[in-house]
Amino acid sequence: MILPLLSSSTGFDPVSEFTNFVKDPYVNLPFGLDINKGVVYLWLSGLLAILVPLLIIRKGLKPKPSRSQEFLEMVYDTAYTQIAKAGLPDEGMRIWFPYVATCFVFIWSMNLLGFIPLPFSGETVDIAGVTLPKLQIYAASANLSVALTLTLVTFFATHIEGIRYNGVVGYFKSWIPSGTPKPILPLLIVVEVLSQLVRLVSLSFRLFFNMLAGHLVIAVFLGVGALMAASLGNAAFAVHLIGWPMGVALYLLEATLIAALQAYIFAALSALYIGGAIHPEH
């Protein structure tokens, strides 16, 4: 995305930055293990998620916490009481609290990194004779592969834990409420299996589309003036007067609220699903 978008001659295609990077990776590797923009963003988010807490802890924890320590304690407390305790039973805490907390912190750092303009677009722009890389906002989580991979981990964890705690027969029996009349049993089995599979779609799509649509809507609001000027003439640049404040407002909303909320939701639902498999309700 070009900021500011003032020239009406260049094409405005906000979707391309989410699709084209697959075709021209930085490093070509076999088996589709190319290192492209998405991979670099993943590495950076991983580093962010590891280094920030590590540096705060290395600085020394005190009984009277500094502001950074207070922030870290708040994140831990949210992950422990709000996410893990709400979904997981006590015997599952030891293994799965680290997992859901990691999900929370990692997805949050992915989302946050997506709102910092970084020079990984591979395109350049000339400003006063100096060639600079174009800044661009892109989130690793605005990518179905990333969201789906995280979802698959939760999916397999759910069923493996369910079988481990309840046994194969006991676990699959627990999907069907006891005392179901025989005639509607086949229908109920189909519905239950479908609902388990729909979780795969809903969990991954929620994260993926929230971040993708968030970025697209910011890009569209910032660029709508130039887009309209391209077909309607230069007077339409006045639309920027509405578009830019809206774009900035949406940017602030997405970066502060939605980025954290989506990470929270993913982790909380993972905890609920895994907890539900360990201790089936019906």
Added chain:
Amino acid sequence: MALNGDINTASKTIVLGLATGFGAIGPGIGVGIIFGKTIEAVGRQPELRGQLQGMMWLGFALTEAIVFYALGMAFVAYAIT
């Protein structure tokens, strides 16, 4: 002021917008109900605020995701037709 282009693309773009817009009606109402009811509940029992807020955000996200199903399907329809 002459607009030129492909009628096919134009209609697809309009439908993309319409589908997303109609898909946003239901979740919009739903999100409103969730926040309204939570405010009501906190007004009645302020001591349950923490518990209610956790559930509120969960419900908010579950409802909000429906917009993205509409948007996703609209994109798919846009891409394959």
